[in-house]
Amino acid sequence: MVRPPREPLGRPERRILLIFAAVVLLTAVLAVTAQLVLGPADPETPAVSPVPVVATSSPAAMTDPSSVPASPTAGVAGTPALPPASCDGPCLVRLDDSDGVRRALVDGRTTPNYSHDGQVWAALPAASIAGLRDRGVPVTIVQDDGDTLALYVVRAPEDMGLAEAAEIIGQAGEIVDTVGRQWVIRVDELPTPARGLVDRGIWVEKFPPTRARPPVPEAARETLPRIDDLDTLPGDVSAAELERTIRDLQGQSSTDGTGVGTRQYTTTGNVMAGEYLYRRFAEMGINVWFEDFVTDDGLLSLNVVAELPGDDPADAYLVLGHYDSINEQSADQSEAPGADDNATGVAAMLEIARVLSQHRLAHPVRFFATNVEEVGLQGVEAFTRRLVEDGVVIAGAYNIDAVGSATHGTQLVLNGDASSIWLQDILVDMNDRYGLGQALLVRQNPVIVADDNYLRDAGVPTILVARELFGWSTILHSPGDTIDTIDMDNVQDATTLVLLGVAALTQDA
Numbered sequence: 001m002v003r004p005p006r007e008p009l010g011r012p013e014r015r016i017l018l019i020f021a022a023v024v025l026l027t028a029v030l031a032v033t034a035q036l037v038l039g040p041a042d043p044e045t046p047a048v049s050p051v052p053v054v055a056t057s058s059p060a061a062m063t064d065p066s067s068v069p070a071s072p073t074a075g076v077a078g079t080p081a082l083p084p085a086s087c088d089g090p091c092l093v094r095l096d097d098s099d100g101v102r103r104a105l106v107d108g109r110t111t112p113n114y115s116h117d118g119q120v121w122a123a124l125p126a127a128s129i130a131g132l133r134d135r136g137v138p139v140t141i142v143q144d145d146g147d148t149l150a151l152y153v154v155r156a157p158e159d160m161g162l163a164e165a166a167e168i169i170g171q172a173g174e175i176v177d178t179v180g181r182q183w184v185i186r187v188d189e190l191p192t193p194a195r196g197l198v199d200r201g202i203w204v205e206k207f208p209p210t211r212a213r214p215p216v217p218e219a220a221r222e223t224l225p226r227i228d229d230l231d232t233l234p235g236d237v238s239a240a241e242l243e244r245t246i247r248d249l250q251g252q253s254s255t256d257g258t259g260v261g262t263r264q265y266t267t268t269g270n271v272m273a274g275e276y277l278y279r280r281f282a283e284m285g286i287n288v289w290f291e292d293f294v295t296d297d298g299l300l301s302l303n304v305v306a307e308l309p310g311d312d313p314a315d316a317y318l319v320l321g322h323y324d325s326i327n328e329q330s331a332d333q334s335e336a337p338g339a340d341d342n343a344t345g346v347a348a349m350l351e352i353a354r355v356l357s358q359h360r361l362a363h364p365v366r367f368f369a370t371n372v373e374e375v376g377l378q379g380v381e382a383f384t385r386r387l388v389e390d391g392v393v394i395a396g397a398y399n400i401d402a403v404g405s406a407t408h409g410t411q412l413v414l415n416g417d418a419s420s421i422w423l424q425d426i427l428v429d430m431n432d433r434y435g436l437g438q439a440l441l442v443r444q445n446p447v448i449v450a451d452d453n454y455l456r457d458a459g460v461p462t463i464l465v466a467r468e469l470f471g472w473s474t475i476l477h478s479p480g481d482t483i484d485t486i487d488m489d490n491v492q493d494a495t496t497l498v499l500l501g502v503a504a505l506t507q508d509a
Contacts (some may be wrong), residue, residue: 094121116153148210152184154182169197173187174186193299206302208289223360226362227503239492245346253268260482262327264326265299274302290302291383310363311361316394319349319498320349320400321342321368321399342401344404347491351495356499362506374477380455397463398501398502401466402466406487423461465497465498467494
């Protein structure tokens with residue numbers, strides 16, 4: 001077919017054509033530039049929005065506040081401000097809980113700080129966050145650092161409206177994240193008052209710190225050597241580790257360079273000590289958790305509990321020591337170092353855990369750093385009540401309290417009752433067999449009151465191991481209870497003695 005000749009273009013039509021051609025050329029240049037800078041698209045990687053959004057009822061789920069309209073409720077009490085889109089260092093993030101996310105965290109040698117109701121919170125470096133996003137995983141940055149000291153988790157009961165819950169919770173602290181019926185808040189006061197929330201049916205618990213390493217898997221523990229010979233254990237007790245722990249606990253919250261702080265239960269140093277102990281257990285690859293409780297005056301306090309598994313869980317054993325301190329000479333609790341009472345007992349407990357973690361045990365051993373011992377034994381009361389409610393059976397326990405004094409030489413009190421004489425006998429035997437030279441005072445005296453009393457009342461055979469009893473020392477419960485007054489040989493010998501006793505209990509299935 002012969003086409004008719006075209007009409008020549010007028011000036012306006014030519015101008016439009018030139019503009020169109022210029023636009024096409026500019027588009028082509030930009031496309032080529034993008035290929036050179038970014039490289040070719042990866043056909044194996046799904047297209048992912050640079051601003052992934054997790055579906056929740058809150059604007060806190062949106063990871064890039066610059067790309068989405070602000071919520072009409074942002075800034076209202078009970079509603080968090082939009083979180084940062086990125087961070088340079090370790091950031092606290094929230095992820096949807098799934099097998100894929102869990103595998104990704106394991107691959108990155110990361111253990112979640114907290115998980116509940118289909119959500120996982122973890123402190124991740126910027127590179128890990130970018131890697132997850134590159135794989136199409138929605139990531140909500142909750143906080144642009146990994147500091148958890150002032151963070152708490154709260155959950156509203158089902159019969160409470162979300163608006164009402166948000167208003168109440170917003171008054172308790174700054175809301176940094178919310179999803180469903182749970183919130184993460186940052187509080188101004190440590191430890192935080194919790195009675196008002198608990199009385200309204202709102203769940204409150206401390207947000208756990210970041211673990212240095214994940215718990216050692218069961219399969220890996222099965223390859224560890226059994227304790228076939230107790231003779232090797234005394235040499236495994238490290239004086240350096242004991243001293244490290246005592247100094248660290250003595251100095252909690254100290255800011256004046258003296259290394260003398262406080263762990264009195266109403267102070268920030270007490271919460272710092274709880275997080276410190278959590279991290280120490282985690283360093284050993286031991287499963288560890290907080291058991292929160294509300295004190296008589298309404299504060300949320302932390303018991304720290306860890307457990308080494310054993311082949312036969314029918315008989316589990318317990319090692320405990322309180323980590324709070326007190327200054328009875330002043331209303332000012334900023335100087336309550338508690339080096340002997342009871343950083344020594346906690347140091348012994350941690351060292352026993354460290355040594356036993358290198359072995360496969362026949363029976364589980366639970367470690368319990370109890371709190372608020374100095375004011376009414378409140379931590380052990382809460383712990384024991386939970387043991388009974390959960391049906392956990394403890395076959396025997398050793399309570400280590402103030403074992404560093406040299407005032408009475410090598411004297412060491414072992415106090416129990418008729419139900420725990422057999423636990424005393426084990427320590428007497430170990431002291432003689434291994435020549436530890438402890439001058440043991442074996443007693444079954446009900447007048448001696450310590451954390452072990454609550455355990456005995458619940459049917460747990462328990463022995464108190466102590467060098468100083470109430471009223472014996474002029475240093476305890478004062479600013480003078482510092483590490484320079486401690487005999488480290490006495491601490492090491494007491495640690496070795498209890499280690500041998502617990503090891504003997506967990507030697508055979």
